[in-house]
Amino acid sequence: MPPTAIQPTKKNAVGVKVPRTMREQLLILLSRYREASIAVVAIVLVIYFQLGSDGGFLSPSFMSVVLRDTGRLGLIATAEVMLMITGEIDLSLSAIFSIAPYIMALLSVTYGVPLAVGAVIGVLIGILVGAINGIVTVRFKVPSLITTVGTLFFLQGIVVSIYNSQPIVAPVEQPFNAIFGQSLYQPTDALLSWHGVTAFTPFLWALLVVLVLALVLNRTTFGLHTIATGSNIIGAREIGVRTDRMKIYNFMIAGGCAAFAGIINTAQFTSADPQAGSPFLTLQAIAAAVIGGTSLLGGSGTVIGALIGAFVVASLNNGLVMIGAQATVSDIYLGAAIIAAMILSIQVDRLRTRRRV
Amino acid sequence: MNTQTIPPLAPDAPVVLEMTNISKSFGAVTALVDVSIRLRQGEVLALVGDNGAGKSTLIKILSGFHQPDTGTIVSQGKEVRFASPRDARAHGIETVYQDLALIGDLSVFHNMFLGREYHKRVLGLNLLDNRKMREQAQLYLDTLGISIPSVNSTVDLLSGGQRQCIAVARSIYSSPKILVLDEPLAALGVRESAHVLGLIQNLRQQRQVSVILIVHNYNQIFEVCDRINFLHSGEIALDASTADTSEEELIRIVKSGLGRKAIDAAAAQVRPGPA
Known part of the structure; x- marks a missing residue:
């Protein structure tokens, strides 16, 4: 490379432009801190719903609904992010979400296995399914989109055939209940009471997993x-x-996360529904991941972005209903948000590479 | 072009690598037929040949990425079998590939230490020691005289020449015994080429590293190489010392490309390399 006439500092070496315009600086911010841009969206959304609902949106009882959904979605979205970073995807997570707690409840009801033990077994089943997804994808070179659609139907078929699609009432007791998922926040609760705090455990679990x-x-x-x-x-x-192992391990992490999310969900509803996780749940999680900047x-990808993305999706789902829109309207926004997020993400990447900012 | 004088190889330099009768097919495509090469300590061997002659296959076998169908590899006097790139690396064979084995989404310093990361224990957890890797990478690149804007920048954002320098620097970091460079100068400007060639000379003289170099630019061969192996249609068609042949002669042989017999006849005109 020919020497340039002026080389004031090392940072100004050949081939690298120092950003000067506002637009370039904005691009850097967007590309470097993907979580920041989605966090801004989330804050705008909260303000909008807060104003539209006369202050009801940020009330503890409504937040416990939004954060419950955020936790559930966030766990699965995070799982998808790990896989999407390796270049794979898992569409079977909703089925794992259903089957893991179902087996936990079944073992408890039929054989008297303690729920905690059942929960561990459930998570292990999720990890096992992830391993199978990974091995089929990597060793037999089946695209993961196809592999996991296969396991999706396979597992969904198994779980509904066990008891003819009947939900099982899970004998959820304290402290299992409080640790993994309490019933929603009641208006009579105090924010710092035991029930007041544990109403948010699903979200706290998701937060913990995301941080880890x-x-x-x-x-x-x-x-x-x-x-x-x-x-x-x-x-x-x-x-x-x-690389093969890395993919398999990440499939296993994803399976484990989805199973855990399902168990939390069951703890909350004290019932294991074989159809708790519809494929729609996985798609919403992928949407959350994409909106979050993956x-x-x-x-590349960000798990923190995925959690914020999950919060945005959960806010849209619940907030629009709260301010009086029809339940179905949220899907219109969600669809538009996914496409907009993807266009933004790709454009930021392209501009970044072209300008070398 | 000024031709540098290459200090002659010590006549008693031990053989560090011997690949004997290596053959490899991919389905119906035969890539290599009974190829044998040997490399002595501190020797720089040029591997030349047209596209599809089997050069890349040969070095991918040497670096453990492919396994040969038949043939043996003897490294440091012991027969070895490389099941993976890890194996080859454990035997002191480092390779820089044509397709630049750098990870675009990772920073320069993470690329430098990928597969040999520094760790530190924090609260019983084995975490990456990013600060140490950053410092070491900067220090190391400085000693090699490679200048990049920052070791923190993502490799994607560097120029082709900068990337090639990082890739070469990466591969010689672990002080390998044998360094394989697949077209290391393909994307480089004149100054950067000279720099990489200088690096190769240094390695050879100071550290007694043996180098296998795949190159297309023949005058570069005569600047740094001791010996030339010409691959044609999966076979070694010429094995000559650079002292015994010339650039013109080499180009004539390569251009003729009429198949084995014509090449053999041409090869017979130059004296064969040291047996």
């Missing part, structure tokens, strides 16, 4: 290799990253 996975993704070899796998699979393999192209 954010740490894993950004601060561990596992995370580094996960990103490498999705960014440049051939290159990563040449360097010696075990592209489907692999190599």
Whole structure:
């Protein structure tokens, strides 16, 4: 590369432009802090609903609904983000979401297995299904979109055939109830009372999982290799990253998260519904991941963004109803939001690469 | 072009690598037929040949990415079998591929240390020591004289030449015994090319590293290489020392490309390399 006439500082080395215009600086902010842009959207949405509902939106009882949905969706969205970073996707998560708590409740009702033990078994089943998804995808080179549609129908078929689609009443007791998912916040609760706090446990669990996975993704070899796998699979393999294993492990994480989300859901409703997770749930989670700033192209993604994205989706679902719109209207917004988020994400990437900001 | 004088290889330099009768097919496509190469310590071997001659297949076998159908690899006097790139690396063979095995979405310093990360224990957790990797990467690139805007920048955002320099720097970080470079100069400007060639010379002289170099630009061969192996249709058609042949002669042989016999006849005109 020819030497340039002026080389004032190291930062100004050849090929790299120092951003000057407002637009370029905005681009940097958007690309560097993807979570920030979705957080802004979330805050605007909260203000809008808060004003539209005369202050009802941010009340503890309504927030416990929104955050319950955020937790459930956020866990699955986070699971999808891990997979999307490796360049894969899992559409069977809703079926895992149904089958894990169903087996937990079934074991408890039929064999008297304690719920806590059943919950562990449920999560292990989720991890196992994830491993199967991963192995079929990696070893037999079936695209994960197809593999997981297969397991989706397979598991859904099993779970509805066990008791002819009947929900099982889960004998949920304290403290299991309080730890994993309490009934919703009641207007009579005090915010700092036991029930007042535990009404938010589903969200707190999701937050914990997201923080752990954010740490894993950004601060561990596992995370580094996960990103490498999705960014440049051939290159990563040449360097010696075990890309197949990375994919399988992330399928297992995703399965475990979905099973856990299902168990929380059942703890809350004290009932295991074989149709608790419709495929629509997975699609909403993918929407949350995409809105949160994860592209489907692999190599990058943010789990914190996914949780905020889940909050946006849950707010749209509940908030629009609250301010008097028809329940179905939220899907229109959601659809538009997904497409807008994807266009924005791809454009930001393109501009960023072209301008090298 | 000024031709540098290459200090002659010590006559008693031990053989560090011997690949014997390597064959490899991919389905109906035969990539390599009974190819044998040997490499001595501190030797720089040029591997030349047209596209599809089997150069890349050969080095991918050497680096453990492919396994040969037949043939043996002897490294440091011991027969070895590389099941994976990890295996080859454990035997001191580092490779920089044509398709640049860098991860575009990761920073320069993460790329430098991918697969050999530094860790620190925080509250019993084994976390990446990003600060140490950042410092080491900066220090290391500085000693090699490679200048990039920041070790924090994502590799995607660097120029082709910068990326190639990072890839070469990455591969020699672990002080390999054998360094394989697949077209290391393809995307480089004159100054950066000279820099990489200088790096190769240094490695060879100071650290006694043996280098296998795939190149298309023949004058670069004569600047740094001790010996040339010409691959044609999956076979070694010429094995000559650079001291015994010239650029013109080499180009004539490569251009003729009339198949094995013509090449053999041409090869017979130049003296064969040291047996």
